[in-house]
Amino acid sequence: MSEQEQARVLAMAGIHNFRDYGNYAARGGRLRKGVLWRSGQHSEATAEDLEKVHALQIATVIDLRGDSERAANRCLRHPEFEGSVLFHPGETASAAGRAVHEEMARDVRTADDARQAMLALYETLPFRPVLVGTYRLYMHALAERETPSLLHCLAGKDRTGLAAALVHDMLGVHHDDIVADYLLTNTAGNAEARIEAGARHVREGFGISMDDAAVRVLMGVEAQFLERAFAAIRERHGSVEAYAREVLGVTPQVLAAIEANLVE
Structure with missing residues (x-):
């Protein structure tokens, strides 16, 4: 990980993948630093993390x-947190209690199985109703609030990774930077601890024999996963801009407000 990438990541003991996804060149300027945060869940956060x-x-x-x-x-x-926690009620994974990468693990035994499962998953992520509902809340929060926000799911890699990539794309971040930020999941913080924790969840949940290489694919990200999601968006809507408008409610007016709050 480069020094520039390291500067994005905040070291935490109990929160995985905590980082700033702002401060990239964007349309009309540069994304603000210190206002766009992303991470995994905070259920094991230490007092120091908090x-x-x-x-x-x-x-x-x-x-x-x-x-x-x-x-x-x-x-x-x-204890002094007084902010808002936004989410659309319901299940974002098809299996209750599971993260989206875990739901794909049922028939996975090899790395190739895992890769195909993740590609299939990413075709569906932009269109899952409950997930879309929370994405809509996020986009409108970015339009209405100038204050720092935090985006997270369980591991902070798939649902979170796609949301961050959509924000980047809508604001004109170069595609190479979008992919590089997405792939930072693989090295941000204590990636080995995140993989180990994910392996326990996956193996305990499905009780099947799975190659270590398969677990690493499930608990990591690859550029082709994100590209598959963008391809599915373009196939259905023609462009990310049209998807954002038609599915997420990001009208030109909402997008202008997001730009005003995030680009300097």
Whole structure:
């Protein structure tokens, strides 16, 4: 990981993949630094982690997990947190209580199985009704609020990764930077601890024999996964801009407000 990439990542003991996805060149300027945060869930956050998060003055938390995920893994907040936590009720994964990458693990045994499962998953992510509902809340929060926000799911890699990539694309971030930020999941923070934790969830949940290489594919990200989601969007709507307008409610007026809040 380069020094520039390292500067984006905040080291946490119990929160995986915590980083700033702002500060990229965008249409008309550069994304603000310190206002666009993303991470995995905070259910195992330490007191020190919560102090670090509190210092960022985050006023809006967008939780992309489903209802049963939230119930099973309650996110910890700083005692002085007074912000809003936004989510659309329901399940974002087809299997209650599971993250989206976990639902794909049922028939996976090899790395190739895992790769094909993740590609199939990413074709559906932009169109899952509950996930879309929370994406809509996020986009409108970005339009209405100038204060720092935090976007997260369970591992902070798939649902979160797509949401961050959509924001980047709508604001004119270069595609190479979009992919590079997405792939930072593989090296941000203690990636090995995240993979180990994910492996326990997957293997305990489905009780099947799975190659270590398959687990790594499920718990990581690859450029082709994100490209598959963008391809599915273009196939249905013609462009990300049209998808954002037709599915997420990002009208030209909403997009202009987001740009005014995030681009300097």
